[in-house]
Amino acid sequence: MAWQVAHGLAGAGDEVHVVARKASASEAVQLHLVRVASTWQPWRVLAFSNGAARAAPRGAFDVVHSFSRTRHQDLFRAGGGSHADSMERHYGGPAGRGFGLAWRRWSPRHRVLLAIERQVFADASQLIQCNSRMVQRELMRRYAIPDERFVLLYNGVDLERFHPSRRATEGALLRTELGAGNAPVWLFVGSGFRRKGLDTALRAFAAARGDAALWVAGGDDTNDWRSAARALGVAARVRWLGTRRDVAALCAAADALILPTRYDAFANVCLEAAAAGIPVVTSASNGAAEILTDGGIVVRNAEDDAGFARALERLADPAERGARGIAARSVAEQYGWPQHINALRALYARIARR
16 A cells, blocks of 8 residues: 555655665655565564664655554554554453463564554654544544544545446456356455454355355465355355455456454455445444445444344345445545545645644
């Protein structure tokens, strides 16, 4: 996302410097590479934070905007939300409960990430960009950050790459290639299958009436998940696609996206699916759910198998799917990249005046 933002800003006429560990050369932006060891993530994260501060010190530029876990900037994008909240939802309930959560709090990786998070949020001179109100509420509650430090800016989407017109071309070809037939296809996309709620998706898929297929795309090991699908009696209707680079084609081929995520600050694939004109079924633990109420179905609890099953049964009706798909596209059109870049440039001007 940072690379796309940088080129959008450059295309609007701004001088843009990108600080990164690695990136392809580009005539549009000035690249500053920070050399850090690629091994042991805690050291890598700290070393990059220090190197970025040297390469782009505050005051040397009109605005220093961080898309990574670094400690020194004017504007920090909390794109992954609160790491502390993510850990609690993923590893075991409220703070202090559960061996899994307590054990992970002591791991060097999580200790470094939590320490950087605390330092950034304690620095009153930094503004915090959130991509959902859910994240803003969490940070305010956990770190007692005043409202005036927050900026809400939902993620952007490529409205041409993800477009309903592609359903008749790329979508139809991919359905033929994967043997989809005429039955509805539900799509699940995301690595980190447990956090993304694949177990809930499989149980809901098994409970829902009908002959739909479920496509699962993501880089996780699938052995245990295939066993789960067999135990649920749906193995023959689940297609395991592995890592895919053609998410736009997957959205064009599918009839709806299902993502019962346990924690996502803002799952980009939901906005991409909406732009492609298909409805989205997701949990309220996904910041993207805030903008998709008209273009999908939001199930409050990510563990609610029955709620997700009912949503899939509703979308088995072509008329229901069609109406929600049109509404989803209408929502997505408010969040194209040009709108996102314009909002960022206005924010930068405000920061520069400070």
